[in-house]
Amino acid sequence: MVSKSRWKLLAMLALVLAVMVWYSISREDSFYFPIPEKKEPCLQGEAERKASKLFGNYSREQPIFLQLKDYFWVKTPSAYELPFGTKGSEDLLLRVLAITSYSIPESIQSLKCRRCVVVGNGHRLRNSSLGEAINKYDVVIRLNNAPVAGYEGDVGSKTTMRLFYPESAHFNPKVENNPDTLLVLVAFKAMDFHWIETILSDKKRVRKGFWKQPPLIWDVNPKQIRILNPFFMEIAADKLLSLPMQQPRKIKQKPTTGLLAITLALHLCDLVHIAGFGYPDAHNKKQTIHYYEQITLKSMAGSGHNVSQEALAIKRMLEIGAVKNLTYF
Numbered sequence: 185m186v187s188k189s190r191w192k193l194l195a196m197l198a199l200v201l202a203v204m205v206w207y208s209i210s211r212e213d214s215f216y217f218p219i220p221e222k223k224e225p226c227l228q229g230e231a232e233r234k235a236s237k238l239f240g241n242y243s244r245e246q247p248i249f250l251q252l253k254d255y256f257w258v259k260t261p262s263a264y265e266l267p268f269g270t271k272g273s274e275d276l277l278l279r280v281l282a283i284t285s286y287s288i289p290e291s292i293q294s295l296k297c298r299r300c301v302v303v304g305n306g307h308r309l310r311n312s313s314l315g316e317a318i319n320k321y322d323v324v325i326r327l328n329n330a331p332v333a334g335y336e337g338d339v340g341s342k343t344t345m346r347l348f349y350p351e352s353a354h355f356n357p358k359v360e361n362n363p364d365t366l367l368v369l370v371a372f373k374a375m376d377f378h379w380i381e382t383i384l385s386d387k388k389r390v391r392k393g394f395w396k397q398p399p400l401i402w403d404v405n406p407k408q409i410r411i412l413n414p415f416f417m418e419i420a421a422d423k424l425l426s427l428p429m430q431q432p433r434k435i436k437q438k439p440t441t442g443l444l445a446i447t448l449a450l451h452l453c454d455l456v457h458i459a460g461f462g463y464p465d466a467h468n469k470k471q472t473i474h475y476y477e478q479i480t481l482k483s484m485a486g487s488g489h490n491v492s493q494e495a496l497a498i499k500r501m502l503e504i505g506a507v508k509n510l511t512y513f
């Protein structure tokens with residue numbers, strides 16, 4: 185016969201177990217009883233296979249970031265000037281790569297299947313509550329000076345990479361990035377290389393030559409800096425937007441940083457999701473375009489972007505399943 189005290193002990197144990205189960209479920213992180221996280225299935229090479237329909241068979245050998253070691257081995261110099269190539273900016277670039285020349289971190293390189301999300305700066309992210317979902321991707325790519333502080337619920341807080349140029353660099357990079365965020369410089373003109381050189385080697389800053397004043401003091405760890413291979417700009421411009429690579433006009437046509445980031449993600453990742461992409465239609469003069477500030481399409485006059493052409497390119501990517509959209513389009 186089981187004694188009364190044994191029954192009591194069993195009842196106590198059952199109660200403790202029940203509390204543990206309840207606590208685990210209510211915490212959602214399943215500390216006691218791990219439930220496998222329901223992540224999107226990731227198929228190795230899937231993004232590349234789908235993207236080849238858009239890009240054709242372009243070289244997958246191209247490095248994501250420019251590094252001194254690759255640069256010296258380049259047999260044929262770049263055919264295009266910035267932002268589509270490095271022609272004419274070689275000396276400046278070499279000086280930059282002598283200071284900062286790092287590759288993809290092992291934590292990304294070693295992933296068997298890379299799930300990536302590109303977070304555009306569009307207003308569609310406002311009140312989206314996508315923050316938690318965004319933080320779950322292996323690689324979160326953000327753009328320009330888009331903030332996370334105060335918007336975590338909608339846009340998340342993880343930032344694996346942030347693409348930027350001097351005029352779009354956040355003045356307070358430590359607040360809006362993680363300590364290991366890769367700050368990826370997209371160079372549009374030779375002065376952009378010069379700016380990063382002056383920042384990293386603390387040389388005399390130059391104020392002229394920018395269309396908007398970039399930070400003069402920029403508190404970042406040089407190990408976080410990467411220089412994006414202009415090849416991706418060439419691919420986005422040529423294959424997605426059919427832009428001419430040599431443009432004589434003053435306002436040169438170029439892809440937006442977001443379209444560039446999607447192009448890069450299709451090269452780097454196995455699964456590519458996007459969020460926060462899509463502009464209001466051209467007649468909508470009052471709709472604010474960003475999730476973090478009140479500006480309209482008018483602010484983009486003179487930018488050299490063709491947002492309707494880009495929308496078509498993104499729609500095509502969605503149709504063939506190369507990317508999936510977390511917001512509406």
Ligand SMILES: CC(=O)N[C@H]1[C@H]([C@H](O)[C@H](O)CO)O[C@](OP(=O)(O)OC[C@H]2O[C@@H](n3ccc(N)nc3=O)[C@H](O)[C@@H]2O)(C(=O)O)C[C@@H]1O
Pocket residue numbers: 303304305306307327328329351352439440441442443460461462463464473474483484487489
């Ligand atoms: C005034 C101006 O030059 N605005 C440009 C701004 C500005 O320089 C930076 O925000 C820094 O202040 O940068 C751009 O882009 P921006 O920083 O606005 O947005 C980043 C990317 O998100 C996508 N986007 C944004 C808003 C929206 N409603 N729909 C979207 O799809 C786009 O793909 C966009 O690239 C840029 O770099 O491309 C493009 C904008 O033209």
Ligand SMILES: CO[C@@H]1[C@H](O)[C@@H](O)[C@H](O[C@H]2[C@H](O)[C@@H](NC(C)=O)[C@H](OCc3ccccc3)O[C@@H]2CO)O[C@@H]1CO
Pocket residue numbers: 349351372373394395396438439440441485486487488
């Ligand atoms: C991805 O492009 C970035 C951004 O989205 C564009 O709006 C911006 O366009 C600027 C353009 O690059 C500038 N051209 C040059 C040669 O610098 C243009 O310059 C006109 C100008 C010059 C001096 C003072 C004010 C304006 O300004 C455009 C913005 O209005 O380019 C970004 C990448 O740099």
